[in-house]
Amino acid sequence: GIQVEQSPPDLILQEGANSTLRCNFSDSVNNLQWFHQNPWGQLINLFYIPSGTKQNGRLSATTVATERYSLLYISSSQTTDSGVYFCAVSMYSGGGADGLTFGKGTHLIIQP
Amino acid sequence: ETGVTQSPTHLIKTRGQQVTLRCSSQSGHNTVSWYQQALGQGPQFIFQYYREEENGRGNFPPRFSGLQFPNYSSELNVNALELDDSALYLCASSPQIANEQFFGPGTRLTVL
Numbered sequence: 122g123i124q125v126e127q128s129p130p131d132l133i134l135q136e137g138a139n140s141t142l143r144c145n146f147s148d149s150v151n152n153l154q155w156f157h158q159n160p161w162g163q164l165i166n167l168f169y170i171p172s173g174t175k176q177n178g179r180l181s182a183t184t185v186a187t188e189r190y191s192l193l194y195i196s197s198s199q200t201t202d203s204g205v206y207f208c209a210v211s212m213y214s215g216g217g218a219d220g221l222t223f224g225k226g227t228h229l230i231i232q233p
Numbered sequence: 234e235t236g237v238t239q240s241p242t243h244l245i246k247t248r249g250q251q252v253t254l255r256c257s258s259q260s261g262h263n264t265v266s267w268y269q270q271a272l273g274q275g276p277q278f279i280f281q282y283y284r285e286e287e288n289g290r291g292n293f294p295p296r297f298s299g300l301q302f303p304n305y306s307s308e309l310n311v312n313a314l315e316l317d318d319s320a321l322y323l324c325a326s327s328p329q330i331a332n333e334q335f336f337g338p339g340t341r342l343t344v345l
Binding site: 125151152154156161162163164166169207209211213217218219220221222223224225226 | 266268270274275276277278280281283288289290291321323325330331332333334335336338339341
């Protein structure tokens with residue numbers, strides 16, 4: 122199956138700093154999602170980005186499908202950005218399920 | 234528009250018992266996927282239901298089973314509970330297979 126590696130595993134930053142989170146995947150995908158998991162366990166959708174670049178406020182993401190990686194950028198970090206960020210991928214080829222394969226996540230701590 | 238809901242929020246069972254977890258998909262979504270998230274790990278795909286049929290599963294034994302109803306809500310049943318089944322169980326719905334998945338808040342199961 123597809124392997125997903127996220128880096129760094131842990132990141133501690135001061136409020137106002139910028140950060141880049143990386144997701145590498147081992148095979149072709151046609152679904153790639155970034156999530157933020159809050160302390161209560163809720164997975165919040167950030168981006169659905171199998172390819173290309175998207176921006177939403179202080180967050181942006183880029184997926185280079187041909188090189189099998191995606192990047193999540195967080196600018197001007199706030200303490201509320203703290204939590205675990207997951208990248209998840211799937212490859213649906215017309216039959217069966219498209220269950221997402223998740224990476225192990227990046228644990229981000231923003232200090233005031 | 235109501236998002237994905239799950240019940241109960243927390244559950245405590247003893248080894249060997251059976252448990253049923255419930256999920257209501259987002260309005261207009263016909264595909265439901267279930268995931269298990271152990272502490273400190275990324276979620277792992279259990280199975281997916283599309284139009285009331287299981288259309289694929291991950292690496293989970295048959296004692297993990299499910300149902301999808303005509304209104305596209307879903308149940309996850311786990312028989313013969315083991316200690317390692319203690320985890321956060323997440324349900325996700327999507328408008329179709331191979332679309333963006335949206336997650337519910339999860340059910341935290343503790344097996345004693």
